[in-house]
Amino acid sequence: MKVTVFLVVMLVVGCLSTDDILRRGSDSNSKTKRWDHSFNTKFGRENGVPYITGEYTLGHDNFETSIHGTVSGNGNWEVGASVEWRFKRNAKTNGKKLYNVSFQIDPCDFVTYDLDKNDEIVLGEMHAIFGDSEMALRLYIDMDGNGNAVIEKEEFYRQAPQFIKECTVLDPKGED
Known part of the structure; x- marks a missing residue:
């Protein structure tokens, strides 16, 4: 039943969003910029239990x-939603083409957090990444498995799958 509800919700969101895009795009006088959308699904097996994941994304320039x-x-x-706004700085281009460059970091890579490249992560580095937030402190305390106020590389890779959701990815065979 939950699978059916999930699929129906994903299809309705996709159809409604696509209908809105097509209506906006069909107006030749419209100054609306191009909208991109994608719908992805994945079927798999984790510890012998089948699962389905899906994501519908609707994007615009910003x-x-x-x-x-x-x-x-x-x-x-599990169901979630996200919204992202990107703000661009206006610049005079003098006829030059400007490229919109974005980066995606790997939350499961130690070097993402080791800002000073000394092979250990301290609380200050977590705050530099996540801001002075309670979440940064809680993540730091959870990742510091031995409680010595420093997260070493081996400790990071041992703790990350337990506390960072993106680090619990299954291999293609559906095994941990």
């Missing part, structure tokens, strides 16, 4: 929204 979710055969489910 705006992106997505809805995503997972439903497993044992009844576990």
